[in-house]
Amino acid sequence: MRRRTIVPPLVSLLLLAGCTSTTAGDLDLKVGGAFGARPEIVFPGGRPAADLRIDELTTGKGSRLGDDDVAIVQYTAHVWDGRDNRLVDSSFNRGTPAAFPVGGLLPGLDRALRGRTVGSRVIAAIPPEQGFGTNPPRGIGPEDDLFYVVDILGAHHKGASVEGLGGSLEGVRVSGGARPEVSIPDAAPPHGFESRVLARGDGSPAQAGQLLVTQYEGTIWERRRVFDATWPAGRPKAFKIGDGTVIKGWDKALVGVPVGSRVLMIVPPAYGYGAPGHPAYGIKGTDTLVFVVDVLAAY
Structure with a gap:
């Protein structure tokens, strides 16, 4: 749960990357x-073609999107303008990979990602009407390719879950199964922060950074109200x-x-959103929160 409203990276854009020194088909450029x-990109002179162009440079053997x-x-x-072709966004500049929901991206990116497999590198030249259109973010013009x-x-995949066991902590009870149910007692919350691993996975420990x-669910203890959850969708x-x-x-x-x-x-205000709370979620500065979190992967 982020400190404030969840905001995706600059672009809901993405693609797949690939080989070394590979010519990208009829795009007439090289990606190494x-x-x-x-990646190392060598752009040709001039602007790209007017229509959407997608090329898969490397085909992975993993799960299909x-x-x-x-x-x-x-x-x-990049903005491909035939001049400086400037970089406008990159996961490498953030230090971690990015997460992109297939079906919720720019039209050109959805077409580029849908059906691809893990381990693939894909490139895409995206015209404005397949990108941000007339309302692009800062740094990108409405006519930019x-x-x-x-x-x-x-x-x-949708519905992924730990399917762990249930358990309890300070009177809060959590059921087992793929989508846990949380029951909060009719009592005042504890003053301090507390946590418990209800089901311990066999993967690598999650590291800072x-x-x-x-998958998760967050509930306001005092009102027994779920304010955010991934499991319903x-x-x-x-x-x-x-x-x-976070x-x-x-x-x-x-x-x-x-x-x-x-x-x-169990998260008291000092370990949550502090005195300001989070009005968009209906969280006051005095509210204690309860979270159940399934850790599916770490990158």
Whole structure:
């Protein structure tokens, strides 16, 4: 759970990246570098063609992406203007991969990602009408053509879950199964932060600075009201941990927990949103929060 409203990276854009020194078909450019590393791009002179162009430079053998899946990727995004072809966004500049919901991206990116497999590198030249159109973000003009290189590192499907056991903590009870149910007692919350691993996974421990892929539910203790949850829609969400991106309680509870774990935490204001609360979620500065989090993956 981020400190404030969840905001995706600059672009809901992505693609897949690939081989070394590979000519990108009729795009007449070259993309070099190892899969998962920052690509080396040699642009030709002039502007790209007016229509959407997609090329798969490397075909992976992993899981296939479908609508409502979340792709974990490394990517770079350029404005292709035939002059400086400037970089406008990159996961490499953030230090962690990015998470992109297939079916919720720019039209050209959805077409580029849908049906691709983990381990693939894809490039796409995207005209304005397949990109941001007339309302682009800062740094991109409404008539700009875009170019992306994207390496698909992972795919997490709708409904993914730890399916862990249930358990309890300070009277809060959590059922087992793929989508846990949370029951909060009719009592005052504890004053301090507490957490418990209800089901311990067998993956690598999550490290500070990694991107965690999660399913979760957050409830306000005092009103027994769910204020945010991924399970109803089924699509996982990803957050960087250990650097202050998420609330302090998530960093404290999740760093060091093995992938595949289900974690229950009780988060007082000092470990949550503090005195300001989070009005968009209906959270007051005095509210204690309860989270159940499934740690699906770490990158």
